[in-house]
Amino acid sequence: MKAAPFEHHEPSSVEEAVSLLESLDEPLVLAGGQSLVPMMRFRLAVPETVVDINAIDDLDYLRETDDHLELGALARHADVERSAAVAENYGSFADCAPLVADPQIRNRGTVAGSIAQSDPKGDWGSVLLAHDGEVVAHGPDGERTIPAEEFFLLPYDNSLDDAEIITALRVPASGDDEGSAYHKLKRKVGDYAMVGVAARVRLDGDEIADASLALTAVDITNVSVPDAADHLEGEVPSGDLFERAGELAADHSNPESDEHGSAEYKENMVRVLAQRALADAVRRARTDDPAGAVGSDQTAVGDD
Incomplete structure (x- = not known):
């Protein structure tokens, strides 16, 4: 057709x-x-x-400043995958990019387009939420920024006005004491997520000073988990701490049973992947390789 x-x-x-x-x-x-x-x-x-909008050259960029990692509206998934700045400092972005579909789609598809699509099974929404990101939009009244927490409204619906376009996505610059990770459960390589978890932590000495978790494909939008963040902050990282955060994330999720798995199974995978993502994020925050392959065993069905 x-x-x-x-x-x-x-x-x-x-x-x-x-x-x-x-x-x-x-x-x-x-x-x-x-x-x-x-x-x-x-x-x-x-x-x-x-x-x-592909002829708007000003939107085709990915750059890191002292304050932000910023992706123009025409930054492709493959641009993130190949970025040295991402590889050096943003583990969840480095994890996420190669998990999006296949190389052909990553070479043409844009991160901002995925955000604008607002599919709750899309990976980038959770990464943006975990990093306290924001959407930069331009419309008839000029430019405005929309916090990621306020952007996603319903499946395939967001807070963009009719005559607005996304011009950029921004997340705060990652410090030396920060680490992040993204883990994804999928049926096979290239599939949308059955479950995804993005985690970010910032350490202050031996304690977690700041943390965030966000979930993919287990609610009507990508969602963050504030209860898990509150549980983590001010605590020393440990397996028990991550296990409880995973339980809180599972409690916060609202998956539906389908041909790929029951709601109970998906809730359990939220719990498991949250623990893995947090452990990887903390490990990265403690090393000089923030986007290293500590979380590279991305999960396909049957691995657990």
């Missing part, structure tokens, strides 16, 4: 893109197109107009 006929617009600036979104009737934005194009092909999406 082919896509229905549509108008194609290719703006060369953010301002032009916003003007098009404001003036046209229900246009859709195309960045990587790895979700939109298949939906159009099977006519699950039938837009009259597509605004293609």
